[in-house]
Amino acid sequence: MRNLSLDQLQLFVSACELGSFSAVARQCGRAQSAVSAQIQNLELDVGVELFDRSGKFPKPTDVALALLPLARQSIGQMRRLQQAADSYQSGEESQLRILFEEQVMPDRLNDMLAAFAEQFPNTLIHASSIDGERAIERIGRGDADFAFVTAREGYPGEVDSNNLGQQQILTLAAPEHPLAQLPAASLVEAANYRQILIASGAHSAVGDPRRGQVAAQCWVTDSLLQGLELAGKGVGWVNAPFELARPFLKSGRLVELNLTSALSAWSLGVDLLWSNRTPQGNAARWFAREAHRLYGNYYSPPL
Template sequence: MLTLNTDQLHTFVRACELDSFSAVARELGRAQSSISANIQNLELDLGLELFDRSGKYPRPTAAAQALLPLARQALGQLQRFQQAADSYQRGEEPLLRILFEELVMPDRLNDVLATFSHRFPHTQLQLSSASSEQAVACVSRGEADFAFVTTRDNYPSALDFNTLGRQQILCLAPPDHPLAQQQPASLSEAARHRQIIVAGVNSQHRWQLSAQTWICDSLLQALDLACKGIGWVNAPYELARPFLKSGKLVELKLTSALSTWSLDVDLLWSAKSAQGQAGLWFAREARRLYGNYYSPPIAFSDRT
């Protein structure tokens, strides 16, 4: 079986690029005879002539030119392999699994995740939406690392949690909806129009006002149904933003003590498993997501 090493590939690539074994030797701080022997051993291993030595300087053969991009790719993969191994050795997790209830998805979560991707390039993220019950069960069983959920009175002993703050929920309808035409509208007026409620079939119907409802377990589908004039709906700003920006939906100003719709939000994680550097960073940033304004991540030391 053919076995190649990084030194052989690197020497081959630089010899092709510099057209000179002596130049490679000077660059690497080695004797020219060492470079020549390295190339010759590679040619023997491959059974190919990689350089034409008939002239003053060695010239890559057609086979060498064809192999050059593959050698560069192999070196890049080896470098990425080493970088990933180094990051895991430092205590960064290979994978984080994050769940969130759609109704409490923080407005700036994707901003945090974009920064995360640069800070921890070798940690893979799996992001999924789930009901509160599903999220609690998954984190309890070790099938997820974090979950954003609506605050509840108690959790299983296998979980730790941190209350992050409150998520504002908007009331939305298309611009030509009667409630949008007579703003501000009262809750009693809203109750006379069909309401699209986001919930599982057996879940609590949060904020139900109208006797005429459609139940939908997908918030994005509920928003799209609202755009089509089916009814009015509640949604967090993060998911409602593209619909508001496009003008397909407008925010309703419902006048009453219940006109401020909001939910307390908890971040859950396992009480049994220690978090690595990526998890600790994410948990710290998540605590800042539900303030009045989310600023870019603070440049904390990894030992903070």
């Protein structure tokens, strides 16, 4: 079978739908003989008869009706291929690689990515969580396009940054936890109960392995999700951003504690990183601009 053309497939589908070659010719502004010739060429290419011409109007054969859905699918794929190629030619990237530290994952990042999908349907997104130091290294090497990290004093020369604002960290515990039974609890009272501290590799999400530690008894994990799961089982209390705690709050497995201390207002500065050696296209510029909208408020109200 020879390579089929988009034009042949479109004429074939139109002939099946309209019921005559003359109707197809009128629709596409061609001579009927030209349409008939293209259909005949298609029949020669696929090696089967597609239309029964014994009557007044050509009638699709059973084989044609079986091939019709595949032809429509092929037309859609070829059109999407052309649309994607046109987008890339106009400066849209084929992909963006996004990194983020879990502690500073924006509340509305997925909302922004949904808007991105509408704006740039042909650009793929690869998003992954990572500790801050590795994120900086990958941005510096050009292995990632953007990274959301806890704000630092400085970055390597090949890394550019922009401060996005603050991410508030909630203090959470299971509803049956003793601290959750109090209308308000002091930092001293919280220190009497086991704390689950989130660290990432050799460094915590805020740069100091023990920063944020209040309780004498402290479990440490490098997985924020595991820390939330442990807190949900009543093992201890934990600090986490709203976005990752959202399903736990919504299901009632965790509640926000009212601590009458500075810890209840603990927040982290957030920087957006990118490499100054990698040119940015339309999609990257849109992403960088919209990222500033993500930290307009500390966090969304718990559900």
